[in-house]
Amino acid sequence: MKWSAALGLTGTLGGMGVLSGLGYVKGPQEPRPAWETEPGRVDYSLVPSLAALDKSQTYVLKIAQWYDYWPGSFLSDFRDFMNSEHGLRVETRWDVYTSNEELFNWITLGKRRYDVIFPSNYLVDLMKKAGMIYSLNEGWLPNFQANIDPTLIGQPLGNPYDRLGPQGPFVSVPYFWGTTGIGFRTTAFSPDPAKAREEVEEVGWDFLWMDSYQPTDASMPRIDLHKKMRMLDDERDVLGTGFKKAGWEWQRGLGLGPSYPNGYVVGTTDPDGDPGYQWTMNETDPARIGAAGELLFAAKPHLFDFSSTDQATSLIANVAILNQAWSGDMMYAIRPDQYLTQPMDYAVPRQGSTWWIDCGAIHAKSRNLAIAHAFLDFIHDIEQNLRLTYWNLYSTPNKAAFDALRPYNNGYDMRTDPRLYPNINAPETFRICDLTQDVGLDTLINLYNPLWFDLTTD
Structure with missing residues (x-):
């Protein structure tokens, strides 16, 4: 989940500007x-x-997917499924990308x-x-x-990213x-992994502004x-971290602790009408974007x-x-999931x-809409989804597959791991995570992208 600066200024400002999709590039319309x-x-x-x-034809399904997100046999299993269940010969062609921006530029600038x-x-x-x-x-x-x-679709309420309107398709x-x-x-932090995690959670993003730590x-x-x-090559994650750091410092500058007001509640206000604790990942105020940028430039060295x-x-x-x-x-x-694990861990600051x-x-x-639907639905077959989450160790949104998960041979159970399912096992952690949202074209083009380009250009 990432935005890359690898394509430079033209790719960043052009691709992220939605180009032909929103009328920024004019040309012959197909x-x-x-x-x-109507469009879409x-x-x-x-x-x-x-x-x-027509069962006499061979259909080609073209897919663009993240790296390391399914085993290579997954596509061949889909082809076998389409042949055995529907009598259709389907070939799959798979392009692998490493950032949202790469995908976006492929289908706008590259016209793939x-x-x-x-x-x-x-x-x-x-x-x-x-x-x-x-x-x-x-x-x-x-x-x-x-x-x-159902808790992972239709978000945020009233303006869902995944529907055409609150009740639309x-x-x-x-x-x-x-x-x-x-x-x-x-x-590096403690012989006790649990104490190491507590310490990293407590210091959190502040580490990125340090040269050393005791x-x-x-x-x-x-x-x-x-x-x-390292920070991710991801515009929204990096700028979002800048917002969290800047908001944290702003809060402390007012003498307000992390429990104000009544804990971490995104978008709340204090009695004087000032924004409550904490800044979100989706800030659009130019002053806040500038404050985050200054901090990120200070972290870069x-x-x-x-x-x-x-x-x-x-x-x-x-x-x-x-x-x-x-x-x-x-x-x-x-x-x-293995008996010999790496001396590493993961924490939300x-x-x-x-x-x-x-x-x-x-x-x-796409002109293969029925086969494309079949592929999306194949992913959410319980057995297929179980296979995927066992393989990639990401959090599944498939409730039936989640309920069917079983511990590995070494006893590790994904279902009870707060790092994978904080919504269930660490609600106090999940509560301090914002859902990343579209911030609007003007903010993206005029504020986010120039800052990101400057930050990631030597």
Whole structure:
């Protein structure tokens, strides 16, 4: 779940500007198919169902997906399923990306066509508004209807990212979800992993502004942090951390502790009308964005780089002490499902962070809508979803699959792990995580993207 600066200024400002989707790039418009009644909205009475498809043809399903998110055999199993259950020959072509921005630029600047894509929830919201993804036919998604956790769809209430209006059709289905926090080597902080986690939670994002740190356990040597920390190559996660740090410092400057008012309640106000504790991941006030930017520039000299592909490997190799990271990536590196685990852990800082959902959606250039629906629904077959979450160690949004999870041979049970399911096992942690949301085109183009480009350009 990440935005990359790898494409430079043109890619960042152009791709993130929604380009042709919102009219920023003009050119010949491709005629819409008859069943697309308006941009992004489909009349499914005009779309052939699976049963109506020609069984003598070979269909090609084009997919764009994150790296390391399913085993290679998953696609071949889908092809076998389509042949055995529906008598259809389906080939799959799979492109792998490492950031939301890479995906976005592929289908805007690169004009690539896909059937199924997997953007994060806030990109779903932006693409929905641009008519770049299609409304879904829930009648073709029986597993989604039967198995999905209702608390993980239709968010936020009143303005859901995944629907065309509060009660409109869905435009995406959840794939897997997680949080953003800190991955760290426990042995640098304490011989006791639990104490190490408590310490990292307590100091939290403040580490990123330090060159060194003395653990509270006096027997531990001082930790050299200079150039041994990374932040994600992710615009929203990095800027969001800046908001959390800036809001934390603002709060302390007013002499207000973390329990004010009545704990961490995003968007509340104090009796004088000032924003309550804490700033969110979705700030749009130019002054707050500027304050976050100043802090992030101050943190940059302490960091090794901005990277989203070696957060875990650098910790395993002991060349990093702590990194901003995604929950599932860290769990996959820690391997709590195995008897021999890595001396690493994951924590959400006390200053707060974000939670997000990676989603399956149908690209508005797809002409294989029935097969695309079948693929999205195949993901939420209970057995298939179990297989995926056992493999990638991310948090499943499939309630039926979650209920069917069983402990690994070493006794580890994903269902009771607060790092994977803080909504169930650590509600006080989940409460300080904001759902990352679309902040609007003007804020994105004029404030977020220039700051991100400057921050990540040497």
